[in-house]
Every structure is written in structure tokens, then in C-alpha cells.
Amino acid sequence: METTRFKRVVLKLSGESLAGNQGFGIDLPTVDEIAAQIREIRNRGIDVAVVVGGGNIWRGLAGSTKGMDRAQADYMGMLATVMNSLALQSSLENVDVDTRVQSAIEMRQIAEPYIRRKAIRHLEKGRVVILAAGTGNPYFSTDTTAALRAAEIEADVILMAKKGVDGVYDSDPAKNPDAKRFDRLSYIEVLQKGLAVMDSTATSLCMDNKIPIIVFNIDHHENILKVAMGEDIGTIVAS
Ligand code: UDP
Numbered sequence: 001m002e003t004t005r006f007k008r009v010v011l012k013l014s015g016e017s018l019a020g021n022q023g024f025g026i027d028l029p030t031v032d033e034i035a036a037q038i039r040e041i042r043n044r045g046i047d048v049a050v051v052v053g054g055g056n057i058w059r060g061l062a063g064s065t066k067g068m069d070r071a072q073a074d075y076m077g078m079l080a081t082v083m084n085s086l087a088l089q090s091s092l093e094n095v096d097v098d099t100r101v102q103s104a105i106e107m108r109q110i111a112e113p114y115i116r117r118k119a120i121r122h123l124e125k126g127r128v129v130i131l132a133a134g135t136g137n138p139y140f141s142t143d144t145t146a147a148l149r150a151a152e153i154e155a156d157v158i159l160m161a162k163k164g165v166d167g168v169y170d171s172d173p174a175k176n177p178d179a180k181r182f183d184r185l186s187y188i189e190v191l192q193k194g195l196a197v198m199d200s201t202a203t204s205l206c207m208d209n210k211i212p213i214i215v216f217n218i219d220h221h222e223n224i225l226k227v228a229m230g231e232d233i234g235t236i237v238a239s
Contacts, residue, residue: 012142214233
């Protein structure tokens with residue numbers, strides 16, 4: 001019988017991972033493939049909360065560098081995550097996975113508001129909870145959202161899906177052929193070396209609350225199931 005290392009996971013999907021090869025927007029066949037993997041995880045009895053990014057549609061920083069007020073641009077980014085969340089919900093429902101979207105910005109017609117106790121209740125009932133609109137605050141990221149929600153719902157781990165890279169390297173593997181991949185890192189090493197795992201706010205939150213992060217490559221969608229089942233792929237960041 002297969003044994004699982006994790007009981008409850010937060011899966012962080014960057015917006016980019018939903019864009020497929022087009023690099024922008026939502027590629028529905030890609031979202032369908034990811035949904036099929038999430039279904040596999042759920043079928044193995046693992047609680048799954050998904051935090052969805054928005055970078056495939058809009059990034060706050062990009063707007064603010066073009067003269068837009070940063071907070072305004074960030075709210076647009078949060079709205080982008082809601083679009084992605086609804087697309088993922090639709091794909092999950094197409095494969096009969098019970099799903100709830102909870103939004104950190106109230107939008108009653110399309111999503112429940114984020115209520116921690118309710119999110120936990122959904123997970124206990126075997127529903128996949130998609131956490132939309134980030135933290136609801138500008139100047140944060142969906143990485144920070146993943147760290148915050150993982151602490152709140154007492155997840156065992158954050159599964160950090162990356163496109164185009166299979167873990168954390170000491171330099172950019174796309175530019176440096178000698179770049180070395182780490183199997184394991186401490187939070188402090190990530191912060192001190194300035195490694196591009198997640199932003200420093202998110203890393204600090206994980207460090208303070210002892211939440212491990214596993215960075216893995218989502219180009220092969222079956223990696224989502226492998227990593228959730230405890231297979232040693234990617235880089236683990238822990239104490
Ligand atoms: N964002 C925000 N507060 C949050 C989460 C997200 O302001 O709590 C905004 C921010 O502008 C960010 C955008 O939403 O650039 C999209 O999120 P992110 O860049 O984290 O998405 P990803 O890189 O994972 O696709």
C-alpha cells in the first residue's frame with residue numbers, strides 16, 4: 001500500500017504555471033492537467049489547499065513601474081488570481097473534485113469569503129480549497145499568502161511549483177551551465193544567499209512557523225503527485 005508523508009498540503013501554483021507554453025493568460029488544457037493531478041492527490045486522502053498566483057495576467061510591480069499607484073496595481077494583481085482560481089475550480093469540477101474558492105477580497109457572487117475555520121472544515125470534508133485574492137493586502141505576494149495560509153490551516157508543507165526549473169540553484173541554471181542544485185537548504189541560507197525560492201517575507205514567515213517548503217518543477221505535471229506523496233524531488237527548505 002502507498003503511504004503518504006503529508007496529511008495536509010498547500011500547493012502554490014504560480015500564475016505562469018497556468019499559462020502553458022503561451023507564457024501569458026490561461027491555457028485551459030494545462031489547467032486541466034494540473035487539476036487531474038490535484039485529483040490524484042485528493043484521492044490519496046491528502047488535504048489540499050491551493051494558493052494561485054496571478055503573474056500570468058498582471059503583476060503589481062509591473063504596473064507601478066509604469067507610473068501606476070503601487071497599491072492600485074497590486075489590487076489588480078489580486079483580481080488576476082481570482083480569474084485563475086475560477087479557471088482551476090472549473091477544471092477540478094470537470095473531473096468531479098469537490099471544490100470551494102475562498103477569496104481574501106469579498107466577492108460574494110463568485111466565491112466565499114476567506115474564513116479560516118470554514119476552510120479547515122472544507123478540507124476535513126475532502127474538498128479542495130482554492131485560496132484566491134492573495135492575502136487581500138497590497139505589497140504582499142501569493143508566496144506570502146501560501147506561507148500565511150499554511151500556518152493558519154496547519155499544513156505540513158508548502159509545495160512550491162516552479163516552471164522551467166527543478167529546484168533551487170546557487171545561480172541561474174538558464175544562464176550558468178555550472179549552476180549547482182541544492183537538495184536541502186535552511187531558511188537562513190535562503191535569506192542570506194538571497195536565493196530565488198520565494199520572497200523574503202514569505203521565507204521569514206515559514207521560518208518562524210517551521211513550515212517546510214519543497215520547490216519542484218511543474219513542467220512535468222505528474223511531479224505534483226510525486227512531491228505530495230513524499231518522493232524526494234526538488235529542493236526542500238526547512239530548519
Ligand atoms: N498581490 C498582492 N497581495 C497579495 C497577493 C498578491 O498585492 O497578498 C498582487 C501583487 O501585485 C502580485 C500579483 O498580485 O504581483 C500577482 O501575484 P504573484 O506575483 O504573487 O503571482 P505569481 O508570481 O505566483 O504568479
